[in-house]
Amino acid sequence: MFEFKFPRLTHNKISIIGAYISIIIVLAIILLLITGYFYEDTNPYFGIISYVVLPLALVFSLLLIPVGMFFEWRRWRRGDKPVRVKWPIIDFNRRSHRNATIMFLLGTIIFILIGSFGTYKAYHFSESVKFCGTTCHTVMKPQYTAYSNSPHARVSCASCHVGYGAGWYVKSKLSGAYQVYAVLFNKYPRPIPTPIKNLRPAQETCEECHWPEKTYGAQQRQFNHYMYDDENTPFYLDMIIKTGGGDPLLEQTSGIHWHMNVGVEVEYIARDIKRQEIPWIKVTDKRTGRVTIYQNTDEPLTPEEIQTLPKRKMDCLDCHNRPSHAFFSPDYAVDKAIHSGKVNRNLPAIKRISVEAMAAEYEDTESAMKGIANTITTFYKSEYSEVYDSLLPDI
Numbered sequence: 513m514f515e516f517k518f519p520r521l522t523h524n525k526i527s528i529i530g531a532y533i534s535i536i537i538v539l540a541i542i543l544l545l546i547t548g549y550f551y552e553d554t555n556p557y558f559g560i561i562s563y564v565v566l567p568l569a570l571v572f573s574l575l576l577i578p579v580g581m582f583f584e585w586r587r588w589r590r591g592d593k594p595v596r597v598k599w600p601i602i603d604f605n606r607r608s609h610r611n612a613t614i615m616f617l618l619g620t621i622i623f624i625l626i627g628s629f630g631t632y633k634a635y636h637f638s639e640s641v642k643f644c645g646t647t648c649h650t651v652m653k654p655q656y657t658a659y660s661n662s663p664h665a666r667v668s669c670a671s672c673h674v675g676y677g678a679g680w681y682v683k684s685k686l687s688g689a690y691q692v693y694a695v696l697f698n699k700y701p702r703p704i705p706t707p708i709k710n711l712r713p714a715q716e717t718c719e720e721c722h723w724p725e726k727t728y729g730a731q732q733r734q735f736n737h738y739m740y741d742d743e744n745t746p747f748y749l750d751m752i753i754k755t756g757g758g759d760p761l762l763e764q765t766s767g768i769h770w771h772m773n774v775g776v777e778v779e780y781i782a783r784d785i786k787r788q789e790i791p792w793i794k795v796t797d798k799r800t801g802r803v804t805i806y807q808n809t810d811e812p813l814t815p816e817e818i819q820t821l822p823k824r825k826m827d828c829l830d831c832h833n834r835p836s837h838a839f840f841s842p843d844y845a846v847d848k849a850i851h852s853g854k855v856n857r858n859l860p861a862i863k864r865i866s867v868e869a870m871a872a873e874y875e876d877t878e879s880a881m882k883g884i885a886n887t888i889t890t891f892y893k894s895e896y897s898e899v900y901d902s903l904l905p906d907i
Contacts, residue, residue, distance in 0.1 A: 524584040530576025537570045644669040664836040714828035727757030736851040740864040778826035842870035856906035
Protein backbone atom coordinates (compact mmCIF):
# COMPACT_ATOMS: atom_id res chain seq x y z
CA MET A 513 0.00 0.00 0.00
CA PHE A 514 1.32 3.48 -0.94
CA GLU A 515 2.30 5.50 2.08
CA PHE A 516 2.64 9.28 1.68
CA LYS A 517 5.31 10.36 4.16
CA PHE A 518 6.80 13.75 4.99
CA PRO A 519 10.03 14.58 6.86
CA ARG A 520 9.81 14.32 10.64
CA LEU A 521 10.44 18.03 10.98
CA THR A 522 6.96 18.70 9.57
CA HIS A 523 5.34 16.66 12.33
CA ASN A 524 4.58 19.59 14.63
CA LYS A 525 1.46 21.55 15.47
CA ILE A 526 2.56 24.86 13.92
CA SER A 527 3.43 23.36 10.52
CA ILE A 528 0.27 21.22 10.43
CA ILE A 529 -1.94 24.21 11.33
CA GLY A 530 -0.20 26.30 8.64
CA ALA A 531 -0.77 23.57 6.03
CA TYR A 532 -4.47 23.19 6.85
CA ILE A 533 -5.04 26.96 6.85
CA SER A 534 -3.24 27.27 3.50
CA ILE A 535 -5.45 24.60 1.93
CA ILE A 536 -8.61 26.29 3.23
CA ILE A 537 -7.49 29.71 1.98
CA VAL A 538 -6.58 28.37 -1.48
CA LEU A 539 -10.03 26.77 -1.79
CA ALA A 540 -11.67 30.03 -0.61
CA ILE A 541 -9.70 32.09 -3.15
CA ILE A 542 -10.64 29.73 -5.99
CA LEU A 543 -14.30 29.86 -4.95
CA LEU A 544 -14.29 33.68 -4.78
CA LEU A 545 -12.53 33.97 -8.14
CA ILE A 546 -15.16 31.74 -9.74
CA THR A 547 -17.93 33.78 -8.07
CA GLY A 548 -16.37 37.04 -9.25
CA TYR A 549 -16.14 35.69 -12.80
CA PHE A 550 -19.87 34.94 -12.98
CA TYR A 551 -21.05 37.92 -10.88
CA GLU A 552 -19.23 41.08 -11.90
CA ASP A 553 -21.46 43.46 -9.92
CA THR A 554 -20.18 42.62 -6.45
CA ASN A 555 -19.62 44.55 -3.25
CA PRO A 556 -16.29 46.49 -3.22
CA TYR A 557 -15.21 44.60 -0.12
CA PHE A 558 -15.49 41.39 -2.16
CA GLY A 559 -12.47 42.52 -4.17
CA ILE A 560 -10.51 43.57 -1.09
CA ILE A 561 -11.03 40.16 0.52
CA SER A 562 -10.40 38.21 -2.70
CA TYR A 563 -7.35 40.06 -4.01
CA VAL A 564 -5.74 41.57 -0.92
CA VAL A 565 -6.75 40.03 2.42
CA LEU A 566 -6.81 36.33 1.49
CA PRO A 567 -3.53 36.37 -0.50
CA LEU A 568 -1.77 38.03 2.44
CA ALA A 569 -3.30 35.45 4.80
CA LEU A 570 -2.08 32.68 2.46
CA VAL A 571 1.49 33.98 2.61
CA PHE A 572 1.31 34.09 6.42
CA SER A 573 -0.10 30.55 6.68
CA LEU A 574 2.56 29.17 4.31
CA LEU A 575 5.27 30.79 6.42
CA LEU A 576 3.96 28.87 9.44
CA ILE A 577 5.17 25.60 7.86
CA PRO A 578 8.92 26.44 7.82
CA VAL A 579 8.57 28.30 11.12
CA GLY A 580 7.17 25.15 12.74
CA MET A 581 9.95 23.07 11.18
CA PHE A 582 12.55 25.49 12.53
CA PHE A 583 11.23 25.26 16.09
CA GLU A 584 11.02 21.46 15.76
CA TRP A 585 14.65 21.38 14.61
CA ARG A 586 15.71 23.54 17.56
CA ARG A 587 13.86 21.19 19.92
CA TRP A 588 15.81 18.29 18.49
CA ARG A 589 19.08 20.14 18.94
CA ARG A 590 18.33 20.80 22.61
CA GLY A 591 18.61 17.05 23.19
CA ASP A 592 15.15 15.69 22.59
CA LYS A 593 16.52 14.08 19.41
CA PRO A 594 20.23 13.62 18.61
CA VAL A 595 21.28 15.79 15.67
CA ARG A 596 24.88 15.79 14.40
CA VAL A 597 24.48 18.29 11.55
CA LYS A 598 23.79 22.04 11.63
CA TRP A 599 21.69 22.15 8.44
CA PRO A 600 18.91 19.87 7.20
CA ILE A 601 19.92 17.26 4.62
CA ILE A 602 17.75 16.47 1.57
CA ASP A 603 18.08 12.85 0.53
CA PHE A 604 16.02 11.84 -2.52
CA ASN A 605 16.63 8.18 -1.73
CA ARG A 606 14.22 8.62 1.17
CA ARG A 607 10.52 8.57 0.28
CA SER A 608 9.60 11.28 2.79
CA HIS A 609 12.15 13.69 1.27
CA ARG A 610 10.95 12.98 -2.26
CA ASN A 611 7.32 13.54 -1.24
CA ALA A 612 8.18 16.78 0.54
CA THR A 613 10.13 18.04 -2.50
CA ILE A 614 7.30 17.18 -4.90
CA MET A 615 4.72 18.86 -2.64
CA PHE A 616 6.96 21.90 -2.30
CA LEU A 617 7.40 22.26 -6.07
CA LEU A 618 3.71 21.71 -6.79
CA GLY A 619 2.72 24.10 -4.02
CA THR A 620 5.16 26.72 -5.30
CA ILE A 621 3.78 26.47 -8.85
CA ILE A 622 0.18 26.72 -7.63
CA PHE A 623 1.07 29.62 -5.34
CA ILE A 624 2.85 31.50 -8.16
CA LEU A 625 -0.10 30.98 -10.51
CA ILE A 626 -2.68 32.10 -7.96
CA GLY A 627 -0.42 34.89 -6.74
CA SER A 628 0.22 36.21 -10.25
CA PHE A 629 -3.48 36.17 -11.12
CA GLY A 630 -4.39 37.70 -7.75
CA THR A 631 -1.75 40.42 -8.13
CA TYR A 632 -3.07 41.25 -11.60
CA LYS A 633 -6.66 41.40 -10.33
CA ALA A 634 -5.63 43.36 -7.22
CA TYR A 635 -3.84 45.93 -9.42
CA HIS A 636 -6.89 46.47 -11.63
CA PHE A 637 -9.30 46.41 -8.70
CA SER A 638 -7.31 49.05 -6.81
CA GLU A 639 -7.48 51.23 -9.96
CA SER A 640 -11.23 50.80 -10.40
CA VAL A 641 -13.90 53.43 -9.78
CA LYS A 642 -15.71 51.05 -7.43
CA PHE A 643 -12.63 50.75 -5.22
CA CYS A 644 -11.92 54.49 -5.18
CA GLY A 645 -15.49 55.66 -4.74
CA THR A 646 -17.26 53.11 -2.58
CA THR A 647 -14.68 51.30 -0.43
CA CYS A 648 -14.14 54.29 1.85
CA HIS A 649 -17.76 55.31 1.32
CA THR A 650 -17.98 57.57 4.38
CA VAL A 651 -14.99 59.61 3.26
CA MET A 652 -15.50 59.71 -0.49
CA LYS A 653 -19.31 59.65 -0.77
CA PRO A 654 -19.64 63.38 -1.63
CA GLN A 655 -16.80 63.19 -4.18
CA TYR A 656 -18.15 59.96 -5.67
CA THR A 657 -21.68 61.34 -5.95
CA ALA A 658 -20.44 64.49 -7.69
CA TYR A 659 -18.17 62.46 -9.97
CA SER A 660 -21.03 60.13 -10.97
CA ASN A 661 -23.01 63.14 -12.25
CA SER A 662 -20.08 64.98 -13.82
CA PRO A 663 -18.91 65.22 -17.47
CA HIS A 664 -16.05 62.88 -16.46
CA ALA A 665 -18.33 60.11 -15.15
CA ARG A 666 -16.99 57.68 -17.77
CA VAL A 667 -13.36 58.50 -17.02
CA SER A 668 -11.83 56.29 -14.32
CA CYS A 669 -10.55 57.93 -11.14
CA ALA A 670 -7.05 56.56 -11.77
CA SER A 671 -6.87 58.20 -15.21
CA CYS A 672 -6.69 61.62 -13.53
CA HIS A 673 -5.34 60.83 -10.08
CA VAL A 674 -2.63 58.41 -11.24
CA GLY A 675 -2.20 58.40 -15.01
CA TYR A 676 0.11 56.02 -16.83
CA GLY A 677 3.59 54.80 -15.90
CA ALA A 678 5.12 53.04 -12.91
CA GLY A 679 6.55 56.17 -11.24
CA TRP A 680 3.25 57.87 -10.47
CA TYR A 681 1.63 54.53 -9.72
CA VAL A 682 4.12 54.00 -6.87
CA LYS A 683 3.60 57.58 -5.65
CA SER A 684 -0.17 57.14 -5.63
CA LYS A 685 0.07 53.89 -3.65
CA LEU A 686 2.38 55.50 -1.08
CA SER A 687 -0.09 58.35 -0.78
CA GLY A 688 -2.89 55.80 -0.53
CA ALA A 689 -1.14 54.07 2.37
CA TYR A 690 -1.35 57.28 4.38
CA GLN A 691 -4.99 57.71 3.35
CA VAL A 692 -5.77 54.23 4.71
CA TYR A 693 -4.14 55.26 8.01
CA ALA A 694 -6.13 58.51 8.04
CA VAL A 695 -9.41 56.64 7.54
CA LEU A 696 -8.65 53.91 10.10
CA PHE A 697 -7.72 56.44 12.80
CA ASN A 698 -10.28 59.07 11.77
CA LYS A 699 -7.61 61.63 10.84
CA TYR A 700 -8.94 62.72 7.45
CA PRO A 701 -10.09 66.34 6.90
CA ARG A 702 -13.73 67.27 6.38
CA PRO A 703 -14.39 68.32 3.70
CA ILE A 704 -11.58 66.93 1.52
CA PRO A 705 -9.52 70.10 0.79
CA THR A 706 -8.33 71.59 -2.45
CA PRO A 707 -5.85 71.91 -3.98
CA ILE A 708 -4.49 68.37 -3.86
CA LYS A 709 -0.75 68.75 -3.40
CA ASN A 710 0.39 65.44 -4.87
CA LEU A 711 -1.78 65.40 -8.00
CA ARG A 712 -0.04 64.65 -11.27
CA PRO A 713 0.54 67.65 -13.63
CA ALA A 714 -2.39 68.27 -15.96
CA GLN A 715 -0.11 68.07 -19.02
CA GLU A 716 0.21 64.33 -18.24
CA THR A 717 -3.48 63.69 -17.44
CA CYS A 718 -6.05 66.30 -18.57
CA GLU A 719 -4.27 67.03 -21.85
CA GLU A 720 -4.40 63.38 -22.83
CA CYS A 721 -7.99 64.22 -23.84
CA HIS A 722 -8.11 68.04 -23.86
CA TRP A 723 -5.61 69.27 -26.45
CA PRO A 724 -4.92 73.03 -26.09
CA GLU A 725 -2.99 73.26 -29.35
CA LYS A 726 -6.07 72.05 -31.27
CA THR A 727 -8.53 74.46 -29.66
CA TYR A 728 -9.36 77.71 -31.45
CA GLY A 729 -11.86 80.53 -31.34
CA ALA A 730 -14.93 80.79 -29.12
CA GLN A 731 -17.79 78.66 -27.85
CA GLN A 732 -21.44 79.53 -27.34
CA ARG A 733 -22.86 78.58 -23.94
CA GLN A 734 -26.38 78.94 -22.59
CA PHE A 735 -27.01 79.21 -18.85
CA ASN A 736 -30.55 78.31 -17.76
CA HIS A 737 -32.01 79.95 -14.64
CA TYR A 738 -35.38 80.18 -12.91
CA MET A 739 -36.75 82.97 -10.73
CA TYR A 740 -38.07 82.68 -7.18
CA ASP A 741 -41.65 83.63 -8.10
CA ASP A 742 -44.68 81.33 -8.05
CA GLU A 743 -44.39 80.67 -11.79
CA ASN A 744 -40.69 79.73 -11.62
CA THR A 745 -40.17 82.12 -14.53
CA PRO A 746 -37.23 81.06 -16.70
CA PHE A 747 -34.51 83.40 -17.87
CA TYR A 748 -31.51 82.50 -19.95
CA LEU A 749 -28.03 83.86 -20.46
CA ASP A 750 -26.32 83.27 -23.81
CA MET A 751 -22.60 83.87 -23.77
CA ILE A 752 -19.78 83.66 -26.28
CA ILE A 753 -16.76 82.35 -24.37
CA LYS A 754 -13.38 82.97 -25.97
CA THR A 755 -11.99 79.59 -25.01
CA GLY A 756 -8.87 79.98 -27.11
CA GLY A 757 -5.75 77.88 -27.06
CA GLY A 758 -4.07 77.35 -30.40
CA ASP A 759 -0.71 76.48 -31.88
CA PRO A 760 2.21 78.80 -30.99
CA LEU A 761 3.93 77.93 -34.28
CA LEU A 762 1.01 79.57 -36.09
CA GLU A 763 0.96 82.49 -33.62
CA GLN A 764 -2.69 81.81 -32.82
CA THR A 765 -2.56 81.47 -29.03
CA SER A 766 -5.38 83.55 -27.57
CA GLY A 767 -8.51 83.47 -25.43
CA ILE A 768 -8.87 82.45 -21.81
CA HIS A 769 -6.51 79.50 -22.33
CA TRP A 770 -3.61 81.42 -23.85
CA HIS A 771 -1.67 80.85 -20.62
CA MET A 772 -1.93 77.05 -20.55
CA ASN A 773 1.75 76.50 -21.34
CA VAL A 774 1.04 76.58 -25.07
CA GLY A 775 2.76 79.77 -26.25
CA VAL A 776 3.94 80.91 -22.83
CA GLU A 777 4.98 79.41 -19.53
CA VAL A 778 3.38 80.92 -16.43
CA GLU A 779 4.90 80.55 -12.97
CA TYR A 780 3.60 82.05 -9.76
CA ILE A 781 4.17 82.28 -6.02
CA ALA A 782 1.23 81.88 -3.64
CA ARG A 783 1.17 83.24 -0.10
CA ASP A 784 -1.38 80.71 1.17
CA ILE A 785 -1.84 76.95 0.98
CA LYS A 786 -5.06 77.25 -1.07
CA ARG A 787 -3.24 79.40 -3.67
CA GLN A 788 -5.80 82.18 -3.45
CA GLU A 789 -3.40 85.06 -2.77
CA ILE A 790 -0.88 85.36 -5.60
CA PRO A 791 1.43 88.40 -5.30
CA TRP A 792 4.02 87.39 -7.95
CA ILE A 793 3.68 86.03 -11.51
CA LYS A 794 6.33 85.31 -14.12
CA VAL A 795 5.38 84.92 -17.80
CA THR A 796 7.94 83.55 -20.27
CA ASP A 797 7.25 83.75 -24.00
CA LYS A 798 8.40 80.39 -25.39
CA ARG A 799 8.98 81.77 -28.89
CA THR A 800 11.00 84.88 -28.08
CA GLY A 801 12.23 84.08 -24.57
CA ARG A 802 10.89 87.40 -23.28
CA VAL A 803 10.15 87.39 -19.53
CA THR A 804 7.50 89.60 -17.89
CA ILE A 805 7.13 89.87 -14.10
CA TYR A 806 3.86 90.96 -12.44
CA GLN A 807 3.84 91.90 -8.75
CA ASN A 808 1.38 93.09 -6.14
CA THR A 809 2.44 96.70 -5.63
CA ASP A 810 0.46 97.12 -2.39
CA GLU A 811 2.00 94.11 -0.63
CA PRO A 812 5.00 93.01 -2.74
CA LEU A 813 7.20 90.08 -1.87
CA THR A 814 10.71 90.82 -0.68
CA PRO A 815 13.66 89.71 -2.86
CA GLU A 816 14.44 87.06 -0.25
CA GLU A 817 10.89 85.68 -0.42
CA ILE A 818 11.02 85.55 -4.22
CA GLN A 819 14.21 83.51 -4.01
CA THR A 820 13.07 81.10 -1.27
CA LEU A 821 9.31 80.59 -1.71
CA PRO A 822 8.29 77.72 -4.04
CA LYS A 823 7.33 78.70 -7.59
CA ARG A 824 4.51 76.71 -9.17
CA LYS A 825 4.10 76.23 -12.90
CA MET A 826 0.52 77.14 -13.76
CA ASP A 827 -1.67 74.12 -14.34
CA CYS A 828 -5.20 73.43 -15.61
CA LEU A 829 -6.26 72.54 -12.06
CA ASP A 830 -5.25 75.94 -10.73
CA CYS A 831 -8.54 77.18 -12.21
CA HIS A 832 -10.50 73.98 -12.82
CA ASN A 833 -9.79 72.65 -9.33
CA ARG A 834 -12.91 70.47 -9.19
CA PRO A 835 -13.40 69.25 -12.76
CA SER A 836 -15.13 66.05 -11.61
CA HIS A 837 -16.08 66.91 -8.03
CA ALA A 838 -18.08 70.12 -8.38
CA PHE A 839 -20.50 70.74 -5.51
CA PHE A 840 -23.25 73.00 -6.82
CA SER A 841 -25.05 75.63 -4.78
CA PRO A 842 -28.73 74.87 -4.05
CA ASP A 843 -29.75 77.60 -6.50
CA TYR A 844 -27.74 76.14 -9.38
CA ALA A 845 -28.61 72.54 -8.53
CA VAL A 846 -32.36 73.29 -8.59
CA ASP A 847 -31.98 75.20 -11.87
CA LYS A 848 -30.37 72.13 -13.42
CA ALA A 849 -33.05 69.82 -12.03
CA ILE A 850 -35.90 71.97 -13.37
CA HIS A 851 -34.29 72.42 -16.77
CA SER A 852 -33.64 68.67 -17.15
CA GLY A 853 -37.20 67.80 -16.13
CA LYS A 854 -36.26 66.03 -12.90
CA VAL A 855 -38.31 68.66 -11.03
CA ASN A 856 -41.70 69.69 -12.42
CA ARG A 857 -41.66 73.41 -13.24
CA ASN A 858 -45.48 73.48 -12.93
CA LEU A 859 -45.20 73.11 -9.16
CA PRO A 860 -45.87 76.62 -7.79
CA ALA A 861 -42.82 78.23 -6.18
CA ILE A 862 -40.84 75.00 -6.42
CA LYS A 863 -37.60 76.89 -7.05
CA ARG A 864 -37.97 79.01 -3.92
CA ILE A 865 -39.04 76.28 -1.48
CA SER A 866 -36.49 73.76 -2.81
CA VAL A 867 -33.59 76.18 -2.37
CA GLU A 868 -34.79 77.14 1.13
CA ALA A 869 -35.05 73.47 2.12
CA MET A 870 -31.63 72.58 0.70
CA ALA A 871 -29.87 75.64 2.14
CA ALA A 872 -30.86 74.84 5.73
CA GLU A 873 -28.30 73.24 8.02
CA TYR A 874 -28.62 69.56 8.97
CA GLU A 875 -26.59 67.28 11.22
CA ASP A 876 -26.12 64.46 8.72
CA THR A 877 -27.31 63.07 5.39
CA GLU A 878 -30.27 61.17 6.83
CA SER A 879 -31.65 64.19 8.69
CA ALA A 880 -31.05 66.34 5.59
CA MET A 881 -33.07 64.04 3.34
CA LYS A 882 -35.92 63.89 5.83
CA GLY A 883 -35.76 67.63 6.52
CA ILE A 884 -35.87 68.59 2.83
CA ALA A 885 -38.79 66.22 2.17
CA ASN A 886 -40.74 67.44 5.21
CA THR A 887 -40.16 71.11 4.40
CA ILE A 888 -41.39 70.81 0.81
CA THR A 889 -44.34 68.53 1.67
CA THR A 890 -45.50 70.74 4.54
CA PHE A 891 -45.20 73.85 2.35
CA TYR A 892 -47.56 72.48 -0.33
CA LYS A 893 -49.98 71.07 2.22
CA SER A 894 -50.38 74.47 3.88
CA GLU A 895 -49.80 76.96 1.04
CA TYR A 896 -51.04 75.12 -2.05
CA SER A 897 -53.51 72.54 -0.79
CA GLU A 898 -55.45 72.75 -4.06
CA VAL A 899 -52.54 71.28 -6.04
CA TYR A 900 -51.20 69.01 -3.32
CA ASP A 901 -53.36 66.01 -4.24
CA SER A 902 -53.12 66.42 -8.01
CA LEU A 903 -49.35 66.92 -8.09
CA LEU A 904 -48.37 64.73 -5.15
CA PRO A 905 -46.14 62.38 -7.24
CA ASP A 906 -44.18 65.41 -8.51
CA ILE A 907 -43.91 66.82 -5.00
